[in-house]
Amino acid sequence: MTVLDDVRRGMIPAHIYNDEDIFRLERDRVFGRSWQFVAHESEIPSPGDYVVRRVLDDSFIVVRDEQGDVRVLFNMCLHRGMQVCRAEIGNASHFRCPYHGWSYRNDGRLVGLPFYRDAYGGESGFRRAGQTLLPAPSLDIYNGLIFVSLDADAPPLRDYLGDFAFYLDYYTRQSDAGIELRGPQRWRIKANWKIGAENFAGDMYHTPHTHTSVVEIGLFREPKAEKRKDGSTYWAGNGGGTTYKLPPGTFDERLRYVGYPDEMIARMKETWSAAQQKVIGENGFMISAASLFPNLSFVHNWPKVADSDDVLPFMSLRLWQPVSADETEVLSWFAVDKQAPEQFKLLSYKAYLMCFGSSGMFEQDDVENWVSMTSTAAGQMARRLRLNSRMGLLADDTTVTEALGSDEFAGPGTAYVGYAEHNQRALLHRWADYLEQPIAAADPVDIGARP
């Protein structure tokens, strides 16, 4: 497909950001196969706690069963296909379908069919034993992040993450206790899902322009957003992200500089590997935004939270959940280390709300661009335009700046200082690889029938 070839050489046919045919392929070949984040374990801490989440059109109940195990169950009654759970959040030992009252244990097992004997003749008519709500074909957890894949033969999640796990730890394992999430806030934007994923993966270049006003009102200590060009971008395994360059100092001093209290810094030192500490302490880079292919993003930043020069860091996880070619549901969570002091959690949440979430200033700035891009990509003219996404590459495909050596950047993968679109290309390269591979139809499951 020439579209994929164009994407691979860094020339993006503009219509891929609003194209029904492309979206159908993405639905089957990207979202039918890749690992999809659905929830964090901290959202379902007790037996019976559940949340309802989607993978594109498929609704899943993410629940901790009475034994304490995490289950992800297709939210469709085995009888007539009604949604079993309609509340987004709750606690239940059993789920009962609203339509005919079929009931399920919270591990998915079918336990009750009203008038089972009269209507079905018991086991001889309908084999109830062993029937369960369909589990997600694959389920795996990393640092409490619960992922599913619609592909029963998906590789282990850890393999899928690859070296990106090194960076994921900065966001999700600042201590042995891990993170807890608040939210998500959930809203819809008339923008294609890929734009947010690309932006968070590597777009340091938009910050000085799109987010000028955030700097002008003094939300950040650094006087100029263009400071971003001193940061680095990295791509490793199935994800990549951006960093800021910090002023000289030790590991402790640099973490203090972005606003972490000493007790949290001490736990990071106990938890992170020598290489993970070196990226900050010796190389001087602090993680900022990132994306894991295809549509999960992360952000870490440190605005001022009061009328002083003191800054405080926050983290957010966000999912760019596709609705259609031109619409995305954004799920935005606040994340914080479980062992962080209560006052830190409070102020960090405030910092998050100022910057991200449905009312966050960065979010408003970004989405204006993304909505406009998406609507413009729908027309005839967009089919004639190949966008240049080759920033950081010369005509012969050599890079404008050299990749950082291991003495300059201790993390895995490939990293560069300054503005470039290496990561956006890496993300879309994977996208092209997925789109190219047809997906086999899965075997259907008969419910209650004799084999």
Added chain:
Amino acid sequence: MREDGPEPSAATEDIVVANEFAEVWVRRVETRNGARLLIESPRSGQWITLCPLELEALTWQTPQTFSAMISNPMSPLIAGES
């Protein structure tokens, strides 16, 4: 019916219901995403948390259900898979 694991944290004061044969403490407990009713026997240390649907199911029963449960002391009425 469980003895293992930590008890859920109390959200309300205990209600004590007792007679010459038994004593139980009952209270509402909050989970992150909902609420359950905790029933605890202080003598045996056994406890159970019931969700709203399980509690509603109690209202459908006759004394015979409970007679059957009571006739099998300190054990589940239906043994078997977890």
